[in-house]
Amino acid sequence: MNSTSIIRQLKRLYPGKAIIKNPQDNSTEIICEIDPGNQHPEYSMCISIIGESKPHVHRKIIETYTVIKGTAFIVKNKTTHTLSTGETITIAPGITHSVRGKEAWILCLAQPAWTPKDHSVV
Numbered sequence: 001m002n003s004t005s006i007i008r009q010l011k012r013l014y015p016g017k018a019i020i021k022n023p024q025d026n027s028t029e030i031i032c033e034i035d036p037g038n039q040h041p042e043y044s045m046c047i048s049i050i051g052e053s054k055p056h057v058h059r060k061i062i063e064t065y066t067v068i069k070g071t072a073f074i075v076k077n078k079t080t081h082t083l084s085t086g087e088t089i090t091i092a093p094g095i096t097h098s099v100r101g102k103e104a105w106i107l108c109l110a111q112p113a114w115t116p117k118d119h120s121v122v
Contacts, residue, residue: 002103037112054122056120
């Protein structure tokens with residue numbers, strides 16, 4: 001993943017927004033916090049550019065992913081869903097999931113807001 005180019009694009013498109021590389025040294029996911037949950041606990045919104053995320057689960061959060069660029073492969077409870085630009089998938093609490101893509105851009109809405117306490121890697 002070309003982190004430098006992606007971060008440059010995000011800074012241009014979303015000036016002043018926090019950008020997080022995950023993991024920091026060899027990023028497979030870059031997150032731009034569009035509407036962070038620290039401003040309101042009922043939801044958070046980010047743009048996530050995915051190479052690959054680790055399988056994880058949320059106890060309370062309902063996540064809605066909308067692909068805004070590219071193709072994403074979302075694995076929900078061992079079933080792979082292929083989403084193209086404009087397509088959406090919702091992930092209920094307690095569902096193990098992960099995402100793969102070749103720099104797929106995903107708008108992610110979390111309800112209630114995403115918190116580290118609610119995110120558990122499986």
